[in-house]
Structures are given as C-alpha cells and as structure tokens.
Amino acid sequence: MWCWLALACDEIGFQFPARTSVSVVMDVVQKEVTDIFIRTKALLQGHFVLRSGLHSGHFFQCAQMCQYMPEVERLGTLLTEKLRGLDFSTILAPAIGGLVIGQEVARQAKSRFIFSEKENNALVIRRGFTLQPGERVLVVEDVITQGGRVQECLDILQQMGAAAVGVAVLVDRSDGKVRFLVPIISLLEMSFPTYPADKVPPELAKLSVTKPGSWGLLANCWCYWDF
Numbered sequence: 001m002w003c004w005l006a007l008a009c010d011e012i013g014f015q016f017p018a019r020t021s022v023s024v025v026m027d028v029v030q031k032e033v034t035d036i037f038i039r040t041k042a043l044l045q046g047h048f049v050l051r052s053g054l055h056s057g058h059f060f061q062c063a064q065m066c067q068y069m070p071e072v073e074r075l076g077t078l079l080t081e082k083l084r085g086l087d088f089s090t091i092l093a094p095a096i097g098g099l100v101i102g103q104e105v106a107r108q109a110k111s112r113f114i115f116s117e118k119e120n121n122a123l124v125i126r127r128g129f130t131l132q133p134g135e136r137v138l139v140v141e142d143v144i145t146q147g148g149r150v151q152e153c154l155d156i157l158q159q160m161g162a163a164a165v166g167v168a169v170l171v172d173r174s175d176g177k178v179r180f181l182v183p184i185i186s187l188l189e190m191s192f193p194t195y196p197a198d199k200v201p202p203e204l205a206k207l208s209v210t211k212p213g214s215w216g217l218l219a220n221c222w223c224y225w226d227f
Contacts, residue, residue: 047207076104
C-alpha cells in the first residue's frame, strides 16, 4: 500500500528518486508532521552539501518551519508526547538546528534547556552552562543524517559526567543507519539518497551547489510544496 506521503507527493508532481526510502506509514501523527513540513515549505530540492559532507538532492530546511510558532508548538507537543516515560531534567540542543525545537520541548516538559555551539570547528558548552554528575539529559536535534552533531553532544555529556537518556529528533533521514548508545525518538523517518563528493550522479552534479544555511539558499533550490 502506498503511504500517505507518496500519494500526496504524486498529486503535486514530486518525484522520489529510485533509491528513496520513505519510512512513513499511514499514521495520523506522521501524516500531520508531514503536512506541517509541506505547508511551511521546509523540504527543499536542489543540490546540497550536508553537514556530513555528503551531497544530496533534498534538504530539510527546518528553519522555514520554525518561522511559525503554532507549528513549532504543535511539533513540540507531538515530540513531547513520544517522550513519556523518559526521565530527564535537562535538554541539550546543538546550535543552530536544535535550538528552536529543543527549547520548545524543554518548555513543554518544564525542564532546563542548554545548548552547545561551535568553537574551533567542534561543539562545546559555553556561556556558563554547567551539568551535575549524573544529571539526566535528553539531546534534541531537528534533523539527523549521519548523526555527527548529536554524537558530539553525547560525547560532551560523557566528558562532563552527565547521563544521556535519549535523542529526540523531528526527522531521522539516516535510513536506520544511525545508532547511538541511547534510544532515538523521531517524529518522521525519511531517507533520500546521499553521495560522496566523488560519486555525485550527473543529473545532480549539473546543478549549482548550495550549503544549507548559507545566503541565497532559496534562490538556488526548488520547493515542491508550492500550493
């Protein structure tokens, strides 16, 4: 049976690549999450270099969704509901991607919120943030592909003696390949093909390259959610 997302994309002319794995089943929550990304035009198509260094024809620009507080609040609610039974007192989010959804989940869970940020090309905790030995911490991120930033956060927690209890993300696009020593909780699982720089297919290579988050992002990509 075709999933709801595949049917919706077919109606608007979106073509998934042959290798695309769309792990969305006909589930009410996942349908709602996907609809939010569609409405806010947070899923982009073009030629992107991801944080991992891999190339992709698709990118989740969650910052587009984060413009709209009702949608942020709703996604925070849906994610918080999936965290029931998980005991944590603090949320750690990597800047910049995890900041908005991390703080929203912390607000709804009534937990403390801190963030990590880049220093000399590595994530660190600054600004006077501290963690107590054994403090139970949930890492929150917007999207994971290879999970590098999340792993950096988990390493920070280990170094500081805190206890990581889980990882919560809006979108897991790893196709099930990313594993941590703690559970991963996601609202949506969707994996598009990614390629090393020396194996980019010709149809993708002919498009101008955009690094997500850079100026001119929207000028160099197409958004197929144009209702």
